[in-house]
Amino acid sequence: MGVFSDMIIGSGIDTVDCMITLDFPKVSEDRNIYEVYEEFGQSLDCVYVVNRDGFLVGLLDQPTMLKVGARRNMQKLAGELVCKVPMCLPSSSSVQEAITLFLKLKVNEVPVTDETGRMIGVLKLWPLFDYQASKLESLEQELNKSKKLTATLEAVIENPYEGMVVVDENSHVTMINNFYLEVLGVTREEALGRHICELTPHSELPNIVRTGKAQFVDYWKVGDRDFMIIRAPIKKDGKTIGALGKTLFKDMGLAHVFARKLAQLEDDLKFYKEELRKIHSATYTFDDIIGEGFKITATIRLAQRAARTTSTVLLTGESGTGKELFAHAIHNYSVRRHGPFIKVNCAAIPEQLLESELFGYVEGAFTGASKDGKPGKFELANHGTIFLDEIGDMSLTMQAKLLRVIQEREIERIGGTQPFKIDVRIITATNRKLEKMLQEGTFRDDLFYRLNVMVLELPCLRERSGDIRLLANYMVTKLNQKLETDVEGISQEAMQILQNYAWPGNVRELESVLERTMNMVDEPIILPEHLPARILQAKMSVNDIQSGEHSRFEEGRNFAEKELLVDALKCAKGNKAQAAKILGIHRSVLYKKLTKHGLGGEVLSGEL
């Protein structure tokens, strides 16, 4: 405190003696500058004089004059002090001028000396200097900011592509741009201050001022020119203080270009939505399932019945027998056909990902999780069907989680806290023997009984060799379209060979054999020599063929037996003792037969 600024001492600025007439309002000698400042606060608009020890010895308020002159023999604290101030300060300067000079020199204190040149104190511009400087600085910044803003606003308003007019609360024009003036055919002077209706008689702006409500996209006709216009209220503190009218396009031609682009975007969106729907929808129906044998037709009938219920369906059968095809068909035959059909291959998804695939996760649930979270397949399948393929490959942990969903009919995203209800029909499929897995302890029995509600066991192709001709011919037609080939059919001999083959890969294998063959042949008819060697070599033994015929008989018998059981149970309204009576068999025999045909108690209640 009280140290000379180097800028004064060291800057080489000459100083002159000056006399300051001091007035000492409310100041006593022993008061520290800080105490005085406490008392007067920042509003104190004065120059302070402090002594070497930092004690206030005087104040200069605004009207006090700084006198530069000769009176040297002044009494300390007697009201006048001699001090040296930069000589550039003219005589009779006002305090304000002194302050201005100090600010310019960027100093806030000057030495005060007595007539002998001894320093007796410091004339200090404090805190006025800092306060004034920062005030000036912020004022300057504000000014620059508002200048910039005004320039930007002017550029926006004077946009050559849009007309703009602003009215006040009395609907008098306060701002208008050149575009608008040109449209109205008036000058700025003619427009400013006039009621908007004098310029454009049907203006809606007075209404906007009155109601405070915006009008989006309206037509505005001026002479032979059409515009699209929006009108919006201008509000301050919730009160409407004016309104703005703004044209949206330079002319309607541009508006039409915009409308065309928008229509194009809408079309694209529709297309992608449809594509997405296709991905999330079932492609096949029962019409795509080919087969006339007892077993396949009975399975189709059972599947159609299942489709009409909400029960969980379990599709079993060897690989390639059409389990997925049936899942699609059931969905498309059910009331949920307009909802999504979501397929999950439980064997193809790594164990650690399956949970998030099925149930989704919330934002930031784990490292690497997408920022916005992700819905799971169950969520995506809401109001539709979820098809869990290869359910036999699901781990025991996931089986437990799936069981909970089936029981509670609600799911919770990973990392989420709020479970939510879902309305999803579950169809599962496997080519593994779940009963065996139960015994081995690799499949939960509680889940098995939940899934084993409506069981459809799809026959393998060798059990329905009578359908091979039908399927093969159907596939030739289908593949001709896909491969753009012109194959007319399959020769009698080739067909015989196809019928004699065991088809371990079932319909899928038949399809791929035909596809490969049709890609190779140039002739219109598929002959034995066109078929792959393994098919030609694998001749079925006579026994196989006989057992094939035998199995066809068996198939018919089983089918008829199952139908009888279902009919009897229907008549008996599910009462098994009664059904046994109707059929004339013992109850234990009925139970055995029900188990043989997969007609457990739950099946019956679901079906009947």
Ligand SMILES: Nc1ncnc2c1ncn2[C@@H]1O[C@H](COP(=O)(O)OP(=O)(O)OP(=O)(O)O)[C@@H](O)[C@H]1O
């Ligand atoms: N009865 C059928 N009629 C027409 N095409 C069929 C029939 N059964 C199966 N297919 C066809 O065979 C191929 C395999 O069928 P699908 O994928 O449904 O079998 P899957 O039992 O689900 O096989 P996987 O157990 O290996 O998943 C598909 O191209 C399907 O269209």
